Amino acid sequence: MRTSKCLVVTFVASVVLTVFGMHDIARGSNPNIVLILADDLGYGDPGCYNPNSKIPTPSIDRLAKEGMRFTDAHAAASVCVPSRYALLTGRYPFRRKISERAEAVIEADRLTLPGMLKKVGYDTTMVGKWHLGFDNGDGYKRHQNLQGGPVDRGFDSYFGIHTSLDFEPYYYMRDRDAIQLPTGTVGSSSSKNWSPIQGAFWRGGRCAPDFKHNEVTPKVTNEAVAYVNSLAKAKRKNPFFLYVAFPSPHTPWLPLEEFKGKSGAGMYGDWVAQVDHSIGRILNALDKHSLAQNTLVLFMSDNGPVWFDADKKKYGHSATGSLRGMKGDAWEAGHRLPFIARWPAEIEPGKVSDSLLCYTDVMSTCAAIVDYKLPKDAGEDSFNQLPELKGTQAKTPARDTYIWGRKSHQVMRLGSMKLITKLGSGGFSKPRETKPEKDGPRGQLYDLAKDPGEQNNLWLEKPELVQKLTDMMKENINAGRSVR
Numbered sequence: 001m002r003t004s005k006c007l008v009v010t011f012v013a014s015v016v017l018t019v020f021g022m023h024d025i026a027r028g029s030n031p032n033i034v035l036i037l038a039d040d041l042g043y044g045d046p047g048c049y050n051p052n053s054k055i056p057t058p059s060i061d062r063l064a065k066e067g068m069r070f071t072d073a074h075a076a077a078s079v080c081v082p083s084r085y086a087l088l089t090g091r092y093p094f095r096r097k098i099s100e101r102a103e104a105v106i107e108a109d110r111l112t113l114p115g116m117l118k119k120v121g122y123d124t125t126m127v128g129k130w131h132l133g134f135d136n137g138d139g140y141k142r143h144q145n146l147q148g149g150p151v152d153r154g155f156d157s158y159f160g161i162h163t164s165l166d167f168e169p170y171y172y173m174r175d176r177d178a179i180q181l182p183t184g185t186v187g188s189s190s191s192k193n194w195s196p197i198q199g200a201f202w203r204g205g206r207c208a209p210d211f212k213h214n215e216v217t218p219k220v221t222n223e224a225v226a227y228v229n230s231l232a233k234a235k236r237k238n239p240f241f242l243y244v245a246f247p248s249p250h251t252p253w254l255p256l257e258e259f260k261g262k263s264g265a266g267m268y269g270d271w272v273a274q275v276d277h278s279i280g281r282i283l284n285a286l287d288k289h290s291l292a293q294n295t296l297v298l299f300m301s302d303n304g305p306v307w308f309d310a311d312k313k314k315y316g317h318s319a320t321g322s323l324r325g326m327k328g329d330a331w332e333a334g335h336r337l338p339f340i341a342r343w344p345a346e347i348e349p350g351k352v353s354d355s356l357l358c359y360t361d362v363m364s365t366c367a368a369i370v371d372y373k374l375p376k377d378a379g380e381d382s383f384n385q386l387p388e389l390k391g392t393q394a395k396t397p398a399r400d401t402y403i404w405g406r407k408s409h410q411v412m413r414l415g416s417m418k419l420i421t422k423l424g425s426g427g428f429s430k431p432r433e434t435k436p437e438k439d440g441p442r443g444q445l446y447d448l449a450k451d452p453g454e455q456n457n458l459w460l461e462k463p464e465l466v467q468k469l470t471d472m473m474k475e476n477i478n479a480g481r482s483v484r
Contacts, residue, residue, distance in 0.1 A: 022238025030239045031372050032295040039250035042305035044321030054264030054317035055272045059280035068351040069344025074358050078334030083302040090110045090363025090379030096406035100133035104148030111378035114154030116240045120370045126150045127223040128245030130161045143178035153176045159223045165247045182206035194254040200252040211282025214254040221278040225285045232289035265317040296343040304334045324454045330420045356399050361385045380481035412473040416449035419469040
């Protein structure tokens with residue numbers, strides 16, 4: 001009789017797996033995913049990346065201690081909009097003409113990271129800065145029934161701001177609509193002893209009655225914590241994906257009173273300290289509800305900081321560490337950034353990886369985690385980093401190339417070798433572009449393994465390598481997806 005019962009159970013289980021699929025049965029074990037994106041945070045700001053940092057970052061340092069810290073991770077761009085496009089699509093932004101004021105940057109038919117996770121049963125939400133435009137209005141002129149935003153690109157719900165905190169009009173959004181219309185005005189703001197694009201800088205213009213600049217980061221944090229609390233209270237069984245896109249430490253630098261003087265790097269350092277505290281509040285919420293063990297927390301910054309040489313001298317703090325350049329640049333400090341992954345159930349704590357990583361890789365990595373096969377027209381520039389996270393043997397080739405592009409300058413990485421197609425930074429640092437001298441180099445070539453500060457240009461010494469990287473870059477661009 002016992003044998004017959006076992007046969008019946010086995011038969012029923014077989015039928016269930018056949019009807020519903022092994023993948024559906026396993027969904028309950030998929031991890032929660034919390035993606036935290038800082039805005040304009042530098043490689044040298046967190047203490048876990050820069051022992052000489054003048055800024056206390058205990059929450060970011062905690063993530064590094066409890067997870068894996070990447071030392072060669074890169075945004076796909078060194079400014080906000082294209083970097084965010086790449087993160088949510090797994091596609092290099094130079095493959096898409098981007099105009100966030102004219103249209104939604106993410107195409108309607110493109111599979112996004114949250115859209116993919118929804119397909120396998122995740123609850124998805126976003127809080128914070130969108131900055132990827134809308135279909136029927138760009139958030140600048142129209143403020144209600146905005147299509148093509150977060151809730152039309154894979155998220156179940158959204159709270160935040162439509163663009164950066166220094167661009168008017170200023171208002172909060174919930175899903176597709178402004179919570180209060182920007183019917184009032186606010187004057188422009190700036191700070192003495194800082195450049196025009198630093199300090200408490202914002203542009204004057206239209207403003208909603210309930211909008212105060214220094215309250216935005218706390219409100220974003222409150223929403224993220226409330227979301228975690230609500231899931232725990234409702235006892236939902238589905239895993240969740242929470243994307244927290246902080247509008248800080250981008251300008252305006254507006255630390256609350258309790259954070260003023262907490263760092264040795266002026267207003268900026270105090271502002272970063274407040275962002276770190278906000279991250280800590282989210283981590284504490286996960287701890288409170290016993291969610292941390294099976295939650296993958298990914299922390300990163302969208303691009304480099306606005307931090308000049310004069311700031312380094314004044315405060316003795318390098319927001320870029322030992323890297324060259326800053327936000328906007330083709331040089332490393334524009335796009336090489338902090339990237340930390342914590343997943344106690346799977347990732348060994350305290351690990352440091354020097355493997356090459358691009359933010360586009362988040363798409364394929366999450367797909368591997370939830371056992372989802374990406375279609376050919378999705379995540380074209382995304383590589384699976386799960387074997388690196390778990391310390392297992394990879395079945396597919398690891399990333400050994402990286403392409404960064406804008407109209408004036410392009411970057412091609414192959415291993416430690418980095419090609420920049422023109423002279424100059426290509427961004428915020430001076431000189432932005434330098435004309436080649438007669439018989440001089442027309443671009444830049446660096447061996448980052450020996451020269452991470454990009455001081456020794458090898459362009460003239462290695463012409464064959466320059467040509468090889470140039471050809472590889474063209475091949476990858478023309479193919480419409482990464483081929484190496």
